Amino acid sequence: MEKTYNPQAIEVEIYADWERRGCFTPSGDGKPYCIMLPPPNVTGTLHMGHAFQDTIMDALTRLHRMAGDNTLWQPGTDHAGIATQMVVERQVNAEGTSRREMGREAFVARIWDWKEQSGDRIENQLRRLGASVDWSRHRFTMDPELSVAVREAFVRLHDEGLIYRGKRLVNWDPVLHTALSDLEVVSEEETGHLWHFRYPLADGTGHVVVATTRPETMLGDTAVAVHPDDERYRDLVGRQVMLPIADRAIPVIADEYVDPEFGSGCVKITPAHDFNDYEIGRRHELAVVNVLDDNACLNREVPEAYRGMDRFDARRRVVEEMESLGLLERIEDHRLMVPRGDRSGAVLEPYLTDQWYVNAQALAIPAIEAVETGRIRFVPDNWSKTYFEWMRNIQDWCISRQLWWGHRIPAWYDPDGGVHVGRDEAEARARSGIGEEVPLVQDEDVLDTWFSSALWPFSTLGWPDRTRALETWYPTSVLVTGFDIIFFWVARMVMMGLKFMGDVPFREVYIHGLVRDADGQKMSKSKGNILDPLDIVDGVDLETLVAKRTTGMMQPQLKDRIEKATRKEFPKGIPAFGTDALRFTFAWLDLGRVEGYRNFCNKLWNASRFALMNTEGFDCGPEGEMELSLADRWIRSRLAAAVARTREAFDGYRLDLASQALYEFTWHEFCDWYLELSKPVLQSGAAPQQRAARRTLVEVLEALLRLMHPLMPFITEAIWRQVAPLAGVEGGTIMVQPYPAADAWGEDPAAEAEMTWVQSFILGVRQIRGEMEIPPGKPLKVLLQGAAEKDLAWLEAHRDLLERLARLESIDVLAEDDAAPPSATALLDHVKLLVPMAGLIDAEAEIARLEKQRGRIRGDLAKSERKLANPAFVENAPESVVEKERGRVADMKSALQRLEEQLERVRALG
RNA sequence: GGGUGCUUAGCUCAGCUGGGAGAGCGUCGCCCUUACAAGGCGAAGGUCGAAGGUUCGAUCCCUUCAGCACCCACCA
Numbered sequence: 001m002e003k004t005y006n007p008q009a010i011e012v013e014i015y016a017d018w019e020r021r022g023c024f025t026p027s028g029d030g031k032p033y034c035i036m037l038p039p040p041n042v043t044g045t046l047h048m049g050h051a052f053q054d055t056i057m058d059a060l061t062r063l064h065r066m067a068g069d070n071t072l073w074q075p076g077t078d079h080a081g082i083a084t085q086m087v088v089e090r091q092v093n094a095e096g097t098s099r100r101e102m103g104r105e106a107f108v109a110r111i112w113d114w115k116e117q118s119g120d121r122i123e124n125q126l127r128r129l130g131a132s133v134d135w136s137r138h139r140f141t142m143d144p145e146l147s148v149a150v151r152e153a154f155v156r157l158h159d160e161g162l163i164y165r166g167k168r169l170v171n172w173d174p175v176l177h178t179a180l181s182d183l184e185v186v187s188e189e190e191t192g193h194l195w196h197f198r199y200p201l202a203d204g205t206g207h208v209v210v211a212t213t214r215p216e217t218m219l220g221d222t223a224v225a226v227h228p229d230d231e232r233y234r235d236l237v238g239r240q241v242m243l244p245i246a247d248r249a250i251p252v253i254a255d256e257y258v259d260p261e262f263g264s265g266c267v268k269i270t271p272a273h274d275f276n277d278y279e280i281g282r283r284h285e286l287a288v289v290n291v292l293d294d295n296a297c298l299n300r301e302v303p304e305a306y307r308g309m310d311r312f313d314a315r316r317r318v319v320e321e322m323e324s325l326g327l328l329e330r331i332e333d334h335r336l337m338v339p340r341g342d343r344s345g346a347v348l349e350p351y352l353t354d355q356w357y358v359n360a361q362a363l364a365i366p367a368i369e370a371v372e373t374g375r376i377r378f379v380p381d382n383w384s385k386t387y388f389e390w391m392r393n394i395q396d397w398c399i400s401r402q403l404w405w406g407h408r409i410p411a412w413y414d415p416d417g418g419v420h421v422g423r424d425e426a427e428a429r430a431r432s433g434i435g436e437e438v439p440l441v442q443d444e445d446v447l448d449t450w451f452s453s454a455l456w457p458f459s460t461l462g463w464p465d466r467t468r469a470l471e472t473w474y475p476t477s478v479l480v481t482g483f484d485i486i487f488f489w490v491a492r493m494v495m496m497g498l499k500f501m502g503d504v505p506f507r508e509v510y511i512h513g514l515v516r517d518a519d520g521q522k523m524s525k526s527k528g529n530i531l532d533p534l535d536i537v538d539g540v541d542l543e544t545l546v547a548k549r550t551t552g553m554m555q556p557q558l559k560d561r562i563e564k565a566t567r568k569e570f571p572k573g574i575p576a577f578g579t580d581a582l583r584f585t586f587a588w589l590d591l592g593r594v595e596g597y598r599n600f601c602n603k604l605w606n607a608s609r610f611a612l613m614n615t616e617g618f619d620c621g622p623e624g625e626m627e628l629s630l631a632d633r634w635i636r637s638r639l640a641a642a643v644a645r646t647r648e649a650f651d652g653y654r655l656d657l658a659s660q661a662l663y664e665f666t667w668h669e670f671c672d673w674y675l676e677l678s679k680p681v682l683q684s685g686a687a688p689q690q691r692a693a694r695r696t697l698v699e700v701l702e703a704l705l706r707l708m709h710p711l712m713p714f715i716t717e718a719i720w721r722q723v724a725p726l727a728g729v730e731g732g733t734i735m736v737q738p739y740p741a742a743d744a745w746g747e748d749p750a751a752e753a754e755m756t757w758v759q760s761f762i763l764g765v766r767q768i769r770g771e772m773e774i775p776p777g778k779p780l781k782v783l784l785q786g787a788a789e790k791d792l793a794w795l796e797a798h799r800d801l802l803e804r805l806a807r808l809e810s811i812d813v814l815a816e817d818d819a820a821p822p823s824a825t826a827l828l829d830h831v832k833l834l835v836p837m838a839g840l841i842d843a844e845a846e847i848a849r850l851e852k853q854r855g856r857i858r859g860d861l862a863k864s865e866r867k868l869a870n871p872a873f874v875e876n877a878p879e880s881v882v883e884k885e886r887g888r889v890a891d892m893k894s895a896l897q898r899l900e901e902q903l904e905r906v907r908a909l910g
Numbered sequence: 911g912g913g914u915g916c917u918u919a920g921c922u923c924a925g926c927u928g929g930g931a932g933a934g935c936g937u938c939g940c941c942c943u944u945a946c947a948a949g950g951c952g953a954a955g956g957u958c959g960a961a962g963g964u965u966c967g968a969u970c971c972c973u974u975c976a977g978c979a980c981c982c983a984c985c986a
Contacts, residue, residue, distance in 0.1 A: 001945095003945090004946085005946090187983090194986080210986080212986060213986065225986095257984090257985085258985090258986085259986080262985065262986065263986065266986090267985090267986050268986075274986080276984045276985075277984095279984085337983090337984095382914070383914090385913075386913080386914065386982090389912085389913060389914085389982070390981090390982075483980090483981085484981095487982095590922060590934090590935080592922085592935050592936085593922080595948080596935065597934095599949085602949090603949085605946080606946035606949090607945060609945050609946080611945085612945095614945090648926090652926090656923090656924075660924075660933075663934090664933085763952095767952065769940085769951075770939080770940070771939090771953070773939070774940080775940065776941050776943070776950075807943085867930095867966085870967090871966085872966040872967090873966040874966080875966075876966045876967085877929075877966060877967070881929050881967090884929080
C-alpha cells in the first residue's frame with residue numbers, strides 16, 4: 001500500500017469495477033428493499049444538498065444489500081418544466097432569437113437537444129459520489145413509458161371528477177406567462193406604500209377615503225366595502241360612489257371581511273385582481289372588471305391614456321392623476337407581503353383564467369389517514385405535524401401550465417368549445433363519439449412537473465402495467481428527502497399512490513436536515529456560497545471556484561460581493577479530500593470537519609498498512625494453536641459493541657451517530673490501544689500468541705471495513721481486497737459481503753474490566769509525564785503501593801505491556817508500610833502509583849498538581865455526602881443508585897487520604 | 911395571525927425512556943517513539959438561555975419569559 005492515503009488513485013477505478021461486476025443490480029431472494037432517488041433536474045447539476053441526500057440513500061442501500069435484501073435503488077431524472085424551459089429560452093434569446101419565433105416544435109426539439117447534451121453530467125457526478133443505483137433501470141419523467149402513466153392518471157382522475165377545468169383567479173406569472181400553483185408562490189415582506197384616496201359620493205355630498213397598496217388596480221374597482229357594524233359608514237351602505245379616473249359609479253357594500261380598525265375602514269374592491277375581493281365579489285354579485293393582460297399591462301377596459309401601460313408605470317400615473325384631481329389624501333410607508341414566482345422572481349398577479357385543477361381535498365383524506373394510522377412513518381416524527389397541517393388545509397391544485405416543455409394535457413377541444421379527454425386523440429373521439437370529420441385541437445398547455453413526479457414511485461416500476469418490479473418493490477421502503485418538498489412531492493406521492501396503487505408509496509419518510517455552509521447559512525446561488533460536491537472531492541483552485549459562483553447569476557449585481565467573500569474564505573482554493581471523507585461529513589458542511597474525516601481516512605489507511613505489514617506472508621491461523629491475549633479479547637469485545645452501536649444508529653436513521661461510533665472505535669480503540677498493545681506480541685511473542693494476534697488483527701479489521709463500507713465505500717473496498725484473503729474471506733468485492741452482526745463478536749466483560757485497569761495504569765503515568773513535562777522518550781521507574789492480589793496478578797500478567805506503553809524502566813511493588821522515595825503520584829483505584837522524582841520532578845509543581853486533584857475530589861465528595869445525608873434520597877432513590885453513591889464516597893475518601901499522605905510527603909521535601 | 915423547532919466548551923454540534931455533561935475543530939504544553947506530523951501524549955475550558963414548578967434528585971418533564979430560525983396564511 002502507498003504510504004499516504006490518496007483517494008483519487010482508488011475511487012474512479014473501483015466504481016468502474018463495481019459496475020462491471022453488476023453489483024448494483026438487485027439480486028437474491030431476500031426481502032425486497034427499495035429507495036427511489038428523488039429525480040434531480042435533468043439539465044441541472046448536483047449540489048451539496050444532493051450529495052448529502054444521496055450519501056444517506058447510498059449508505060442505506062449498501063447496508064441492506066450487504067444484509068442480504070433484494071435491494072433496488074431506482075435512479076432517474078426530472079424534466080423540471082419551468083426551470084428547464086427558462087434555461088433554454090435564455091440560451092435562444094442570447095442567440096438573438098426567441099421561443100415564439102422558433103415555434104413550439106423547434107423549441108421543444110431544442111430542449112431535447114440540451115437535455116441529451118447535459119444528461120450525463122448528473123450521472124457522472126452520482127458515480128463519483130459512489131452512488132450504487134441500478135443504472136439499467138434509469139428513468140426520465142418524459143420517457144414514453146412514464147408519459148403513458150401520466151396520461152393514464154390524468155384520464156382516470158378526470159373520469160372520477162377529481163380533475164376538472166375551471167375559470168377562477170390563479171397566480172399568474174406575467175414574465176413566464178403561465179399560471180402557477182400556490183406552492184410556487186413565495187411571498188416576502190417588502191417596503192411599499194399605503195395610498196389613501198378619496199372617492200367622491202355620486203350625489204356630490206362628500207367622499208369616502210379608501211386605502212390601497214396597489215393604486216393601479218383601482219381602475220378595476222367595482223365596489224367600496226365597509227364593515228356592517230361600522231357606525232361611521234352605516235348610512236353610506238347602498239349608496240354609490242364615483243370611481244375617479246374611470247368615471248364609473250360603483251356601490252358601497254357591507255361585508256364582514258372589512259376590518260374597521262385598519263386604514264380608514266373603507267376598502268376598494270377589485271374582484272379581478274385580488275383573491276379576497278374575488279370572494280367578496282361573488283358574495284355580492286359584483287361585476288368583475290379585468291384591467292390587465294398577460295403581461296400585466298393595462299388592457300382596453302381602462303381609459304385610453306392607460307392602455308398598454310405597464311402596471312408599475314400605471315401605478316405612478318394613477319397616483320399623479322389622483323393628486324392632480326385633489327383626491328390624494330396622504331401616503332404612508334407600509335410593509336406588505338409581495339408574492340413572487342419562485343423561478344422567475346416576478347411579482348405575480350391574481351389573474352382570471354381557465355385552468356385545470358385536481359380536487360385535492362378528496363385525495364387528502366386517505367393520505368391523512370395513512371400517516372395517522374402509521375402506515376407511513378415520518379422520521380423524525382415531528383414532520384408529520386407539518387404534513388397534517390398542510391393536508392388538512394389543502395387547496396385545489398392547479399396543474400396546467402402555459403409552457404411548452406412538459407406533458408401535454410390529454411384533452412381536446414371541438415369547434416364548439418366542448419372538451420374531450422382521452423389517453424390519445426383517438427380515444428377522446430371514441431369516448432365522445434366524435435367522428436373524423438370534426439376537427440379536434442389538443443389543449444396547448446402542459447402539466448405541472450410535480451404531477452408526473454407524484455407518480456414516480458410506481459411509474460418507474462412499470463405502472464400502469466402490473467410488472468414484476470411493481471409487485472416486488474411497491475410500496476418502497478423509505479423516502480429520503482428534505483423538508484422543503486414535503487408539500488410539493490411527498491404529500492402528492494402519498495395521494496397518488498393511495499389512489500392508483502391502493503397502498504402507500506413508501507413505509508417511512510426520512511426527512512434529513514438541510515446542508516448549510518460553515519456559517520450555518522443555507523446554500524444558494526444568490527448567497528454565493530454554493531459548493532460543487534466534486535470540488536471537495538477533487539479540489540478546486542480559487543479562480544475556478546470564483547467563476548463557478550459568479551457566472552450565470554440571476555442577480556449579477558451581487559457578483560463583486562460574492563467574489564470578495566469567496567476569495568476571503570478560500571484564499572488557496574479547496575484541497576482534494578476524496579469522496580469518502582465528504583460522505584462521512586453529515587449535515588454541516590464545515591470544511592474543517594471534512595478535513596478531519598479525510599485525516600480519519602488516512603488513519604484507517606495507515607492502520608491497515610500496519611496490519612498488512614504484520615500479517616502478509618505470516619501465519620495468521622486459523623490452523624495452529626492460538627493464545628488470545630487480553631488485548632485480543634478486549635478488541636473483539638469492543639468490536640461487538642461498535643457493531644451494535646452502528647446498527648442501532650442505522651436503524652434509527654442516525655447516520656451521524658453511526659459515523660461517530662465508527663470513528664471512535666477505529667481511532668480511539670483499534671488504533672490508539674489495540675495496535676499499540678499488539679506490537680510487543682507481534683514482534684516478540686510466542687508462536688501461538690503471534691498467531692492469535694495476527695488472526696485478531698485481520699479479523700477485526702476485515703469486519704470493521706464491512707461495518708464502515710456503507711458510509712465509506714471506496715477506501716473500505718480498496719483495503720478490504722488486500723485484507724480479506726488474510727482473514728480467509730473470498731468474494732472479490734466487499735459490496736456483497738454480509739454486514740457484520742453483533743452476536744458474531746461476543747462481549748467479554750472480564751476482558752474489558754482487566755483492560756480498564758491496564759489503561760488506567762498507563763494513563764496515570766502519562767498524565768504525570770505530560771504535566772511534569774517529562775519527555776515521552778525518557779524511561780521512568782514506577783512504584784506501586786497498596787496493591788491487592790488482583791493488582792499484583794494483573795501487574796505480572798501485563799508487566800511487559802505496561803512497561804512498553806508507559807515507557808517504563810521498571811515497576812516495583814512496595815509494601816503498605818515501606819518508605820517511599822519522594823514521588824509524583826497517580827491513583828489507580830486504591831493503589832498508589834509512584835514516579836520517583838529524583839532529578840525529574842519539581843516539588844512545587846507536584847504539590848500544585850496534587851492540590852488541584854484534591855480540590856476536585858473534595859468538591860465532589862461534599863456533594864455526595866450531602867446527598868447521602870438526605871434521608872429522602874436514601875429512602876426514595878433506587879437501591880442501586882444509593883449503592884453507587886456510597887461506593888463513590890468510599891472511593892473518594894480513600895483517594896483523598898492517599899493524596900493527603902502524598903502531599904505531606906512532598907511538602908516535607910521542601 | 912397559525913404552526914414547528916432551536917438556545918449545552920471559543921466555534922460547530924452530540925447527549926438514548928430524569929441518577930454528577932461529551933466529540934470534532936480551535937487553544938496551550940511536551941514529542942519526528944520504525945502504521946500514520948493528515949501523527950503521538952497530556953492539559954485548560956461549561957451556574958447546559960432566564961425565572962418558577964414537579965421530584966429524594968432536572969441539561970432532560972411542566973409553566974412562563976427572553977432571544978433566534980424556519981414553515982404556512984387573503985388584512986386593503
